[in-house]
Amino acid sequence: MDMLMFELNKDSDKPLYEQLYIGIKKAIISKQIAVGTKLPSKRKLADFLSISQTTIEIAYAQLLAEGFITSVPRVGYFVEQIDELPYVEKDEPSIIITKKEQKQYKYHFSPGKVDEDSFPFSVWRKYAKELFDISSKELLQIGEPQGEYELRAEIANYLFQSRGILCKPEQIVIGSGTEHLLPMILRLFDNDLILALENPGYSAIPRIHLDSNAIPISVDEEGLVVDELETTNANIVYITPSHQFPTGAVLSATRRTQLLKWASKQPNRYIIEDDYDSEFRYIGKPIPALHGLDQNNKVIYMSTFTKSLMPSLRVAYMVLPFNLLIKYKEIFSYYSASVPRFVQHILANFMRDGHFSKHLNRMRKIYRKKHDKVKQILTSYYPEVHITGDQAGMHILISVPTDKSVEELNQIAINNDIAITPVTDYLLKPIEFEYPSFLLGFGGIPLEKIEEGIHLLMKCWGIKKAI
Ligand SMILES: Cc1ncc(COP(=O)(O)O)c(C=O)c1O
Structure with missing residues (x-):
């Protein structure tokens, strides 16, 4: 036969052996190469195409494994008879495999970043080192679906001490991030689910819960407008009561009671309390979780180590009321925990020995300094810039009375x-905001860059300091 002629593109993302394998396969299927034809020897084809013999060998091995060719020892490779199958030319799926483009900013006021210079690497390393040892070989086996008991016990203890929540480790489920736990919660309600969400609110939820009937509920300076919720037919409400995301409003005492009453009126009503970003409070006392007030097992509490330790840890947890725990076990007992056991134990031991509370205390001071700096500089621009949501968390909300649009x-x-x-x-x-508003996160930006960053922002927006 004529030598196989293929256009091999050495600059392509596709390896040469794959290009060759696809080329020969297509030629066999389309009968360009007849059944019984002997393929050129690996050496000859390698010379002809100026590629290595190994490349040919891998392509031939793949064709052999898929039954397109057969091998006769010491003679060569021959094209096999294949059943007639229509060959459909398919477009390659256009998955663009490029590295995620992340623009590097000089001044990163993103609300999702934590301080990178204060993580206790040496302590964490000590616990990690201890665990990656033969004495932990039992950890090679699969763990409990709800997460390691030791970690759940530490979390229960922390929740009691710091958030006023009384719960048992048995009620806690660990998962690799809020976005993995939320769909689990929603599944507990099957078809009996009409979800109400804060507006504005955590943007991942509408993407997780694609039901376009999710009901947006307004938020004001007292948090979620419960009166508005009461006019809807929602039975599940997702809320961030201690620090509304992103406005920073705290759900007032009156509204807390009103919301719990709303939930207690129907057996299928529940509140999902997301306690995200509530560890750091700069004014007044910590706000206890709504869960602590609940007498009727109506609150599903969830939180995460994303802000208190690091976003890359991917450890979040939820506390299920006992009645929902039964349903959870029915549905999810065949799922494994989504956080690796080693990570769970590193964290549990870190917490057990008091390092978590030590870290939180340290971070409170660091974030308070950053917060105070941001606030002090922004205040010097008042009334050109208004600030709100400055009592807690790791961002401040600013609004700018100007003719320019948000975009x-x-x-x-x-x-x-x-x-x-x-x-x-x-x-x-959509909400009509009086002025364009932005979140100014200060967690990740180094303290010494805050001042120049904000001044630059104001300068380029044409905003001058009040005299
Ligand atoms: C309200 C709220 N909850 C949770 C998260 C994310 O938590 P996790 O990192 O555990 O997925 C975010 C992230 O922006 C958020 O805004």
Whole structure:
């Protein structure tokens, strides 16, 4: 036969052996090469195509494994008879495998970043080292679906001490992030689920729960407007009562009672309390979790180590009321925990020996310094800039009375190497804001860069300091 002629592209993402394998396969299927034809020897084809013999060998091995060719020892490879199958030319799926483009900003005021210079690497390393030892060989086996008991016990203890929550480790489920636990919660309600969400609110939820009937409920300075919730037919409400995300409002005492009453009126009503971003409070006492007030097992509590330790840890947890725990076990007992056991034990031991509370105390001081700095500088621009949501968390909300649109202001910030986040990114339903508003996160930006970053932002927005 003529020598096989293929266009091999050495610059392609596709390895040469794969290009060759696809080329020969297509030729066999389309009968360009007849049944029984002897393929060229590996050496000859390698010379002809100027590629290595190993490349040919891998391509031939693949064709052999799939039955397109057969091998006769010491003679060569021959094209096999294959059943007639229509060959459909398919477009390659256009998955673009490029590295995620993440623009590097000089001033990163993103709300999702934590301080990178204060993580206790040496302590963490000590616990990790201890665990990766033959004495932990039992950890090679699969663990409990709800997560390691030791970690759940530490979390229960922490929740009691710091968040006023009384629960048993048996009620806790560990998962690799809020976005993995939320779908599990929603599944507990099957078809009996009409979800109400805060608007603005955590933008991942509408993406997780694709039901377009999710009901947006307004948020004001007292948090979720419970009166509005009461006018809907929702039976599950997702809420961030201690520190509304992203406005920073705290759900008032009156509304807490009103919300718990709303839930107690129907057996199928529940509240999902997301306690995200509530560890760091700069004014007044910590706000206890709504869960602590609940007398009727109506609150599903969830939280995460994303802000208190690091986002990359991927450890979040939920506390299920006992009645839902039964349903959870029915549905999810065949699922394994989504956080590796080693990670869970490192964290549990870290917490057991008091390092977590030590770290939190240290971080409170660091974030308070950053918070105070951001607030002090922003305040010097009042009334050109208004601030809200400055009592807790790791971002402050700013609104800017100007003629420019949110998009324009955002683009100007980007052009000047500054990352900020428009509140409009968190809308489930459009809201008419009086002025363009943004989240200014201060967790990740080094203290010494805050001042120049904010001054630059104001300068490029054309905002001058009050005299
Ligand atoms: C309200 C809220 N909850 C949870 C999360 C994310 O938590 P995790 O990192 O555990 O998925 C976010 C992230 O922005 C959030 O805004």
